[in-house]
Amino acid sequence: MSTTMPNFFTTSILPVSERLVLKGGAKRPIPVRVRVGYFHHPRFGHTLIDTGYSRYVTHPEKSDLLLAAYRLIVKPKILNKTPLKTGLAQIGIDKNEVETVILTHFHADHIGGLLDLPNVKILCSRWAWNSFLEKGKIRNALNGVFSILMSDDFEGRVAFFEDTFVSPAPLGLGDGFDIAGDGSIISVDLPGHMEGHVGICFPKLPKPFLYAADTQWLLQAIEEDLCPGLPARLVYQDARAAKQSVTKVKNFMEQGGDVMLCHDPHLHPLDIDGEFAV
Numbered sequence: 555m556s557t558t559m560p561n562f563f564t565t566s567i568l569p570v571s572e573r574l575v576l577k578g579g580a581k582r583p584i585p586v587r588v589r590v591g592y593f594h595h596p597r598f599g600h601t602l603i604d605t606g607y608s609r610y611v612t613h614p615e616k617s618d619l620l621l622a623a624y625r626l627i628v629k630p631k632i633l634n635k636t637p638l639k640t641g642l643a644q645i646g647i648d649k650n651e652v653e654t655v656i657l658t659h660f661h662a663d664h665i666g667g668l669l670d671l672p673n674v675k676i677l678c679s680r681w682a683w684n685s686f687l688e689k690g691k692i693r694n695a696l697n698g699v700f701s702i703l704m705s706d707d708f709e710g711r712v713a714f715f716e717d718t719f720v721s722p723a724p725l726g727l728g729d730g731f732d733i734a735g736d737g738s739i740i741s742v743d744l745p746g747h748m749e750g751h752v753g754i755c756f757p758k759l760p761k762p763f764l765y766a767a768d769t770q771w772l773l774q775a776i777e778e779d780l781c782p783g784l785p786a787r788l789v790y791q792d793a794r795a796a797k798q799s800v801t802k803v804k805n806f807m808e809q810g811g812d813v814m815l816c817h818d819p820h821l822h823p824l825d826i827d828g829e830f831a832v
Contacts, residue, residue: 564830566606570771610666660678662700725810730755
Protein backbone atom coordinates (compact mmCIF):
# COMPACT_ATOMS: atom_id res chain seq x y z
CA MET A 555 0.00 0.00 0.00
CA SER A 556 1.40 3.40 -0.98
CA THR A 557 1.18 6.59 1.04
CA THR A 558 -2.38 7.84 1.13
CA MET A 559 -3.47 11.38 0.34
CA PRO A 560 -3.15 13.50 3.49
CA ASN A 561 -6.32 14.90 5.01
CA PHE A 562 -6.68 17.55 7.69
CA PHE A 563 -9.19 18.23 10.42
CA THR A 564 -9.57 21.16 12.79
CA THR A 565 -9.22 20.82 16.56
CA SER A 566 -9.77 24.44 17.50
CA ILE A 567 -11.09 27.75 16.21
CA LEU A 568 -9.84 31.05 17.60
CA PRO A 569 -11.37 34.41 16.63
CA VAL A 570 -8.47 36.67 15.67
CA SER A 571 -8.56 40.17 14.22
CA GLU A 572 -7.73 39.99 10.51
CA ARG A 573 -5.50 43.04 10.71
CA LEU A 574 -3.30 41.23 13.23
CA VAL A 575 -2.40 38.47 10.75
CA LEU A 576 -2.72 40.33 7.43
CA LYS A 577 -1.10 43.62 6.49
CA GLY A 578 -3.90 46.07 5.76
CA GLY A 579 -6.51 43.63 7.05
CA ALA A 580 -9.89 44.66 8.42
CA LYS A 581 -10.81 44.98 12.09
CA ARG A 582 -13.26 42.08 11.78
CA PRO A 583 -12.48 38.79 13.56
CA ILE A 584 -11.71 35.75 11.43
CA PRO A 585 -11.92 32.08 12.54
CA VAL A 586 -8.28 30.97 12.73
CA ARG A 587 -8.00 27.18 12.68
CA VAL A 588 -5.66 24.77 14.44
CA ARG A 589 -5.27 21.83 12.05
CA VAL A 590 -4.06 18.25 12.42
CA GLY A 591 -3.04 16.13 9.43
CA TYR A 592 -3.58 12.42 8.84
CA PHE A 593 -2.22 9.91 6.31
CA HIS A 594 -1.32 6.23 6.16
CA HIS A 595 2.15 5.03 5.17
CA PRO A 596 3.34 1.42 4.77
CA ARG A 597 6.22 2.01 7.19
CA PHE A 598 4.67 4.47 9.68
CA GLY A 599 1.11 3.13 9.68
CA HIS A 600 -1.65 5.52 10.66
CA THR A 601 0.16 8.83 11.04
CA LEU A 602 -0.65 12.31 12.32
CA ILE A 603 1.02 15.59 11.50
CA ASP A 604 0.91 17.46 14.83
CA THR A 605 -1.83 16.94 17.41
CA GLY A 606 -3.48 20.34 17.83
CA TYR A 607 -5.01 21.62 21.03
CA SER A 608 -6.65 19.26 23.52
CA ARG A 609 -8.09 19.17 27.02
CA TYR A 610 -4.51 18.91 28.32
CA VAL A 611 -4.12 22.55 27.30
CA THR A 612 -7.58 23.87 28.08
CA HIS A 613 -8.44 21.73 31.13
CA PRO A 614 -5.17 20.17 32.36
CA GLU A 615 -5.23 17.44 34.98
CA LYS A 616 -2.10 18.83 36.63
CA SER A 617 -1.68 22.41 37.80
CA ASP A 618 0.96 24.44 35.97
CA LEU A 619 1.19 28.20 36.52
CA LEU A 620 3.01 28.85 33.25
CA LEU A 621 0.43 26.97 31.19
CA ALA A 622 -2.31 28.78 33.14
CA ALA A 623 -0.76 32.12 32.16
CA TYR A 624 -0.65 30.96 28.52
CA ARG A 625 -4.38 30.14 28.67
CA LEU A 626 -5.17 33.60 30.03
CA ILE A 627 -3.30 35.28 27.18
CA VAL A 628 -4.16 33.03 24.22
CA LYS A 629 -7.58 31.80 25.39
CA PRO A 630 -7.36 28.51 23.47
CA LYS A 631 -10.59 26.64 22.85
CA ILE A 632 -11.24 23.17 21.50
CA LEU A 633 -14.19 22.26 19.30
CA ASN A 634 -15.22 19.38 21.56
CA LYS A 635 -13.91 17.36 24.49
CA THR A 636 -12.05 14.86 22.28
CA PRO A 637 -10.86 16.71 19.16
CA LEU A 638 -8.36 14.04 18.04
CA LYS A 639 -10.82 11.18 18.52
CA THR A 640 -13.60 13.12 16.81
CA GLY A 641 -11.45 14.23 13.88
CA LEU A 642 -10.07 10.76 13.26
CA ALA A 643 -13.54 9.25 13.47
CA GLN A 644 -14.52 11.41 10.49
CA ILE A 645 -11.79 9.60 8.53
CA GLY A 646 -12.79 6.19 9.89
CA ILE A 647 -9.79 5.72 12.19
CA ASP A 648 -9.78 5.00 15.91
CA LYS A 649 -7.41 7.14 17.96
CA ASN A 650 -5.77 4.00 19.36
CA GLU A 651 -4.79 2.93 15.86
CA VAL A 652 -2.41 5.87 15.43
CA GLU A 653 1.19 4.63 15.31
CA THR A 654 3.25 7.71 14.41
CA VAL A 655 3.14 11.46 15.00
CA ILE A 656 5.23 13.89 12.95
CA LEU A 657 5.76 17.19 14.77
CA THR A 658 6.38 20.36 12.77
CA HIS A 659 7.48 22.13 15.98
CA PHE A 660 6.82 22.17 19.72
CA HIS A 661 4.31 24.96 20.28
CA ALA A 662 1.35 24.03 22.48
CA ASP A 663 -1.14 24.14 19.61
CA HIS A 664 0.92 21.50 17.79
CA ILE A 665 1.81 19.08 20.61
CA GLY A 666 -1.22 19.64 22.85
CA GLY A 667 -2.76 16.24 22.12
CA LEU A 668 0.36 14.09 22.50
CA LEU A 669 -0.68 12.82 25.93
CA ASP A 670 -3.73 11.23 24.29
CA LEU A 671 -1.31 9.08 22.24
CA PRO A 672 0.88 7.35 24.83
CA ASN A 673 2.37 4.64 22.61
CA VAL A 674 3.07 6.37 19.31
CA LYS A 675 6.45 6.87 17.70
CA ILE A 676 7.37 10.56 17.44
CA LEU A 677 9.33 12.15 14.59
CA CYS A 678 10.67 15.68 14.86
CA SER A 679 13.65 17.93 14.25
CA ARG A 680 16.71 17.32 16.43
CA TRP A 681 17.20 21.10 16.38
CA ALA A 682 13.77 21.52 17.99
CA TRP A 683 14.48 18.88 20.62
CA ASN A 684 17.94 20.20 21.49
CA SER A 685 16.58 23.72 21.78
CA PHE A 686 13.91 22.46 24.16
CA LEU A 687 16.51 20.70 26.31
CA GLU A 688 18.84 23.71 26.40
CA LYS A 689 16.19 26.13 27.61
CA GLY A 690 14.78 26.13 31.10
CA LYS A 691 11.10 25.73 31.91
CA ILE A 692 10.44 29.48 31.98
CA ARG A 693 12.23 30.27 28.70
CA ASN A 694 10.40 27.43 26.98
CA ALA A 695 7.06 28.65 28.36
CA LEU A 696 7.74 32.19 27.15
CA ASN A 697 8.09 30.62 23.69
CA GLY A 698 4.82 28.71 24.00
CA VAL A 699 6.42 25.33 24.78
CA PHE A 700 5.41 23.36 27.88
CA SER A 701 7.04 20.19 29.15
CA ILE A 702 3.80 19.28 30.96
CA LEU A 703 2.34 18.50 27.51
CA MET A 704 5.06 15.89 26.87
CA SER A 705 5.12 12.42 28.36
CA ASP A 706 7.96 11.35 30.63
CA ASP A 707 9.07 8.79 28.04
CA PHE A 708 9.09 11.28 25.13
CA GLU A 709 12.85 10.92 24.59
CA GLY A 710 12.54 7.14 24.42
CA ARG A 711 9.97 7.34 21.64
CA VAL A 712 11.44 10.07 19.46
CA ALA A 713 13.41 9.77 16.21
CA PHE A 714 14.88 12.67 14.29
CA PHE A 715 14.50 13.85 10.71
CA GLU A 716 18.23 14.56 10.58
CA ASP A 717 19.03 10.85 10.94
CA THR A 718 17.42 10.10 7.57
CA PHE A 719 18.86 10.68 4.10
CA VAL A 720 19.06 14.16 2.61
CA SER A 721 16.81 14.44 -0.43
CA PRO A 722 15.90 17.31 -2.76
CA ALA A 723 12.39 18.62 -2.28
CA PRO A 724 10.49 19.75 -5.39
CA LEU A 725 9.88 23.17 -6.93
CA GLY A 726 12.72 25.07 -5.35
CA LEU A 727 12.22 24.04 -1.73
CA GLY A 728 15.84 22.90 -1.54
CA ASP A 729 17.17 19.88 0.30
CA GLY A 730 15.11 18.18 2.98
CA PHE A 731 15.06 14.85 4.78
CA ASP A 732 13.50 11.74 3.26
CA ILE A 733 11.89 10.72 6.52
CA ALA A 734 10.09 7.64 5.17
CA GLY A 735 13.01 6.43 3.04
CA ASP A 736 10.96 6.16 -0.15
CA GLY A 737 10.77 9.78 -1.31
CA SER A 738 7.08 10.12 -0.43
CA ILE A 739 7.45 12.40 2.62
CA ILE A 740 10.15 15.04 2.95
CA SER A 741 10.65 17.35 5.91
CA VAL A 742 11.72 20.83 4.80
CA ASP A 743 13.36 23.33 7.13
CA LEU A 744 11.28 26.52 7.35
CA PRO A 745 13.06 28.39 10.13
CA GLY A 746 12.03 31.63 11.74
CA HIS A 747 8.82 30.79 13.56
CA MET A 748 10.79 28.82 16.11
CA GLU A 749 13.82 26.55 16.31
CA GLY A 750 13.35 23.37 14.29
CA HIS A 751 10.13 24.51 12.58
CA VAL A 752 9.56 22.42 9.44
CA GLY A 753 7.11 21.89 6.66
CA ILE A 754 6.07 18.43 5.50
CA CYS A 755 6.16 17.89 1.73
CA PHE A 756 4.44 15.15 -0.27
CA PRO A 757 6.31 15.38 -3.59
CA LYS A 758 4.73 12.34 -5.27
CA LEU A 759 1.14 13.58 -5.23
CA PRO A 760 -0.28 14.63 -8.64
CA LYS A 761 0.40 18.18 -7.48
CA PRO A 762 3.32 18.44 -5.02
CA PHE A 763 1.88 19.42 -1.64
CA LEU A 764 3.53 21.28 1.23
CA TYR A 765 2.05 21.56 4.70
CA ALA A 766 3.90 24.73 5.68
CA ALA A 767 2.60 24.74 9.28
CA ASP A 768 3.19 28.16 10.87
CA THR A 769 5.30 29.80 8.18
CA GLN A 770 2.48 32.35 8.12
CA TRP A 771 -1.12 32.54 9.32
CA LEU A 772 -2.82 33.23 5.98
CA LEU A 773 -1.98 32.08 2.45
CA GLN A 774 -3.19 35.46 1.24
CA ALA A 775 -0.39 37.09 3.22
CA ILE A 776 2.16 34.98 1.32
CA GLU A 777 0.55 35.26 -2.11
CA GLU A 778 0.04 39.03 -1.98
CA ASP A 779 3.10 40.03 0.09
CA LEU A 780 0.85 41.12 2.96
CA CYS A 781 2.70 39.47 5.83
CA PRO A 782 1.98 41.42 9.01
CA GLY A 783 4.50 43.55 10.85
CA LEU A 784 4.41 44.47 14.51
CA PRO A 785 3.08 43.17 16.81
CA ALA A 786 2.43 39.87 15.01
CA ARG A 787 6.05 39.29 14.04
CA LEU A 788 7.11 39.40 17.68
CA VAL A 789 6.06 35.75 17.95
CA TYR A 790 8.84 34.78 15.57
CA GLN A 791 12.08 33.47 16.95
CA ASP A 792 13.99 34.95 13.97
CA ALA A 793 12.11 37.49 11.83
CA ARG A 794 14.72 37.51 9.05
CA ALA A 795 14.69 33.72 8.74
CA ALA A 796 10.88 33.78 8.81
CA LYS A 797 10.85 36.17 5.83
CA GLN A 798 13.19 33.84 3.92
CA SER A 799 10.91 30.89 4.66
CA VAL A 800 7.92 32.85 3.34
CA THR A 801 9.84 33.52 0.13
CA LYS A 802 10.65 29.82 -0.24
CA VAL A 803 7.00 28.85 0.21
CA LYS A 804 5.82 31.55 -2.21
CA ASN A 805 8.27 30.35 -4.87
CA PHE A 806 6.98 26.79 -4.41
CA MET A 807 3.42 28.02 -4.94
CA GLU A 808 4.34 30.06 -8.00
CA GLN A 809 5.96 27.00 -9.56
CA GLY A 810 2.75 25.01 -9.22
CA GLY A 811 2.97 23.59 -5.70
CA ASP A 812 -0.03 23.27 -3.41
CA VAL A 813 0.32 24.78 0.09
CA MET A 814 -1.65 24.55 3.31
CA LEU A 815 -0.98 26.46 6.52
CA CYS A 816 -2.03 25.32 9.96
CA HIS A 817 -4.08 28.40 10.82
CA ASP A 818 -5.55 29.67 7.56
CA PRO A 819 -9.34 29.91 8.06
CA HIS A 820 -10.23 29.14 4.46
CA LEU A 821 -11.12 25.62 3.39
CA HIS A 822 -8.49 23.66 1.47
CA PRO A 823 -9.45 20.68 -0.72
CA LEU A 824 -7.65 18.40 1.76
CA ASP A 825 -9.72 19.65 4.72
CA ILE A 826 -12.48 17.30 5.84
CA ASP A 827 -14.22 20.01 7.90
CA GLY A 828 -16.65 22.64 6.72
CA GLU A 829 -16.52 26.38 7.15
CA PHE A 830 -16.51 27.80 10.66
CA ALA A 831 -18.09 31.01 11.88
CA VAL A 832 -16.38 33.26 14.40
